[in-house]
Amino acid sequence: MIAQSQLYGLMAEWDNPDDLLYAAQQASTEGFRHMDAYTPFPVEGLPEAVGCRPTRLPFLVLCGGLFGGVGGFFMQYYANVHAYPLNVGGRPFNSWPAFVPITFELTILCAALTAVFGMLIANGLPMPYHPVFNAPHFERASRNRFFLCIEATDPHFDRSKTRQFLENLRPQSVSEVPC
Amino acid sequence: MTTATPAQRLLTRSQRTALTVGVAGALASIVGAFFNPDQFFRSYLIALLFWLGIALGSLGLLMIYHLVGGTWGFILRRILEAATLTLPLLALVWLPLALGYQHIYPWATAGALAGAEAAHRRTYLSFPFWFGRAVAYWLIWSVIAYVLNRLSRLQDQAATPVPTARLVRLSPPGLILLVLTVSFAWIDWVMSLEPDWYSTIFGFIALVGHGMAALCFALIVVLLLIDREPFATLLGDKPSRLNDLGNLLLTFVMLWAYTSFSQFLIIWYGNLQRETVWYRHRMAGAWEYVALALIVLHFFVPFLLLLSRSIKRRPQILLGLAAGLLLMHLIDIWWQVLPAFHPTGLSLHWQDIVAPIALGGLWLAASLWLIQRRPLLAQRDPHAPQLVAYAGAEPAT
Numbered sequence: 001m002i003a004q005s006q007l008y009g010l011m012a013e014w015d016n017p018d019d020l021l022y023a024a025q026q027a028s029t030e031g032f033r034h035m036d037a038y039t040p041f042p043v044e045g046l047p048e049a050v051g052c053r054p055t056r057l058p059f060l061v062l063c064g065g066l067f068g069g070v071g072g073f074f075m076q077y078y079a080n081v082h083a084y085p086l087n088v089g090g091r092p093f094n095s096w097p098a099f100v101p102i103t104f105e106l107t108i109l110c111a112a113l114t115a116v117f118g119m120l121i122a123n124g125l126p127m128p129y130h131p132v133f134n135a136p137h138f139e140r141a142s143r144n145r146f147f148l149c150i151e152a153t154d155p156h157f158d159r160s161k162t163r164q165f166l167e168n169l170r171p172q173s174v175s176e177v178p179c
Numbered sequence: 180m181t182t183a184t185p186a187q188r189l190l191t192r193s194q195r196t197a198l199t200v201g202v203a204g205a206l207a208s209i210v211g212a213f214f215n216p217d218q219f220f221r222s223y224l225i226a227l228l229f230w231l232g233i234a235l236g237s238l239g240l241l242m243i244y245h246l247v248g249g250t251w252g253f254i255l256r257r258i259l260e261a262a263t264l265t266l267p268l269l270a271l272v273w274l275p276l277a278l279g280y281q282h283i284y285p286w287a288t289a290g291a292l293a294g295a296e297a298a299h300r301r302t303y304l305s306f307p308f309w310f311g312r313a314v315a316y317w318l319i320w321s322v323i324a325y326v327l328n329r330l331s332r333l334q335d336q337a338a339t340p341v342p343t344a345r346l347v348r349l350s351p352p353g354l355i356l357l358v359l360t361v362s363f364a365w366i367d368w369v370m371s372l373e374p375d376w377y378s379t380i381f382g383f384i385a386l387v388g389h390g391m392a393a394l395c396f397a398l399i400v401v402l403l404l405i406d407r408e409p410f411a412t413l414l415g416d417k418p419s420r421l422n423d424l425g426n427l428l429l430t431f432v433m434l435w436a437y438t439s440f441s442q443f444l445i446i447w448y449g450n451l452q453r454e455t456v457w458y459r460h461r462m463a464g465a466w467e468y469v470a471l472a473l474i475v476l477h478f479f480v481p482f483l484l485l486l487s488r489s490i491k492r493r494p495q496i497l498l499g500l501a502a503g504l505l506l507m508h509l510i511d512i513w514w515q516v517l518p519a520f521h522p523t524g525l526s527l528h529w530q531d532i533v534a535p536i537a538l539g540g541l542w543l544a545a546s547l548w549l550i551q552r553r554p555l556l557a558q559r560d561p562h563a564p565q566l567v568a569y570a571g572a573e574p575a576t
Contacts, residue, residue: 044417044419062486089450091450097443097444097447100444
C-alpha cells in the first residue's frame with residue numbers, strides 16, 4: 001500500500017466507451033473536478049463530462065495567422081515598393097494581386113506552426129514521465145480499454161470513499177496509481 | 180398513408196407557398212416575354228443557371244458522400260437526392276432556351292466569329308453541335324440522378340449490401356463525368372456569351388459554386404426542420420454535427436474564393452487584351468461594386484464568421500449564413516452573366532429578379548414534393564449514426 005502523499009489518483013477501467021462516459025458524468029455530478037479520461041479514440045461528450053475547458057489555443061492560432069498574413073504582405077510590399085522597386089511589364093510596384101498567394105501561404109504556415117508548438121507547450125510535451133503509465137495495463141488505453149482517473153489533488157478525493165464510488169460504477173478494475 | 184408528421188406538415192405548407200410564388204412569377208415573366216423577348220430569354224438563362232446549379236451540386240455532393248461517408252451526408256442525403264431528381268424536369272425547362280438561343284448568344288448571329296483564328300470556334304459554336312452536346316449533358320445528368328436514386332431505394336428495401344457496393348463503385352466514374360459535363364456545359368452556356376474569351380478554370384469555379392449552393396439549400400431545409408423529428412433527434416443535442424456542416428460550408432466558401440482568385444490572378448498577371456476583357460467588363464460602370472460586394476460578402480464575412488465554433492453550433496445563425504450565401508451565389512451569377520449583355524455599365528432588369536424567383540418557386544415546389552415521397556432519413560445506410568431509432572420512424576416497407 002502506497003502512502004497517501006505518494007498517490008497520484010485512482011484509475012478505473014471499462015471495456016466500452018458508453019460505460020466510461022456514464023462514469024465520467026456520474027463523477028462530474030458527484031463533484032469531482034480533477035479527473036481525466038484515456039480512450040483509444042475520441043468519445044463524443046467525454047471532454048464535456050470530464051470538464052475540459054476551451055483553451056486559448058484557437059486565439060493564439062488566429063494571432064499567428066494574422067501575423068503571418070500581415071507580415072507576408074508587408075515583406076513583399078517593402079521589397080517591391082521601397083527596397084528594390086523594379087518595373088515588371090509596366091505593372092505598379094504595389095502589385096497586390098501577385099502578393100496574395102505568398103500572403104496566403106504565410107498565413108497558413110504561421111497559423112499551423114503556432115498550432116503545433118502552442119499545443120506542445122500548453123500540453124507540456126514532450127513529457128518523459130507521467131504517473132498514469134504506472135497503472136496496470138494502461139497501454140491498452142490505445143487499444144481497447146477506457147480509463148477514468150480521479151486524481152488525488154481533487155478536494156473531494158478520499159482514498160476509500162472514492163474507490164467505493166468507482167467500484168459502484170461497475171468497472172473492470174480499480175487500481176491505485178502511484179506518483 | 181399515416182397521419183402527417185410535423186416535418187411533413189411544414190414541407191407541404193412550404194411546397195404550396197412555393198408553387199403560388201412560382202406560378203405568379205411565371206405569369207409575370209410570360210407577360211415580360213411579350214414586351215421584351217430578348218430580356219426574357221436572358222433572365223430565363225440566369226434563373227436556369229441558378230437552380231440547375233443546386234441540382235448539379237447535389238449530384239456532386241451525393242457521389243462524394245457515397246465515396247467518403249460521414250454523418251454530414253446521412254443528414255443531408257434525402258434532400259440532395261430529391262434535388263437531383265429535378266434534373267429531368269430542368270431539361271424540359273431548358274428547351275425554350277434552345278429555341279431562343281439567338282436572343283442570348285452573340286455567336287448565333289451570322290459573321291459574329293469572323294477571321295481565320297476563329298475557325299474552330301465557328302464549328303464548336305454552331306447550333307447543331309451546341310444543341311447535340313446539351314442533349315448529351317442532360318442525358319448524362321438524368322441518368323446519374325436516376326441511378327443514384329434507384330440504388331438508394333434498393334438500399335432502403337434490401338438487406339443485401341449489393342446496392343451500397345454499387346453506389347460506392349459507380350460514384351468515382353460518375354464524379355469524373357459530372358466534372359467534365361458541367362465544365363463543358365458552362366463553356367457552352369455561360370462562357371460563350373463572350374465567345375472570344377476563354378478560361379480553363381471557368382467550369383471548375385462554376386462547379387464549386389454549385390456544390391456550395393446545394394449545401395446551402397440542403398442546410399436550409401434541415402435547419403428549418405431542426406425542431407421536428409427526425410432532425411430534432413439527429414441534431415438536437417449533437418452540436419458537433421452542426422459544427423461539421425458549418426465546416427463543410429467554410430470549405431466551399433474558401434474553395435470558391437481560391438478558384439475565383441486563381442482565375443483573376445492569372446489573367447491579371449498575363450495582362451493580355453483578349454483575356455482581360457472579361458474582367459474589364461465586370462470592373463467598370465458600377466459592376467466593380469458588385470465585384471467588391473462578392474469579395475466581402477461571398478468570402479470575407481462568411482469566412483470569418485464560420486471560423487468561430489460557437490457560430491457554427493447555432494442553428495439560427497447557420498441558417499442565416501446559408502441563406503445569405505445562396506443570395507450571394509445568385510449575385511455571382513448576375514455578375515458573371517449580365518455584363519456580357521451590358522458591358523458599359525450596371526444594369527438589372529426587373530425580369531432578372533422575377534425569373535429566378537419564378538423558376539425557384541416551381542423548382543422548390545417540385546423538390547419539396549419529391550422530399551416527401553420518401554422517409555426523411557435513409558433506412559439502411561451503412562454510414563448512419565447509431566441513434567436512428569427516433570419516434571415516428573417508419574418501418575421499411
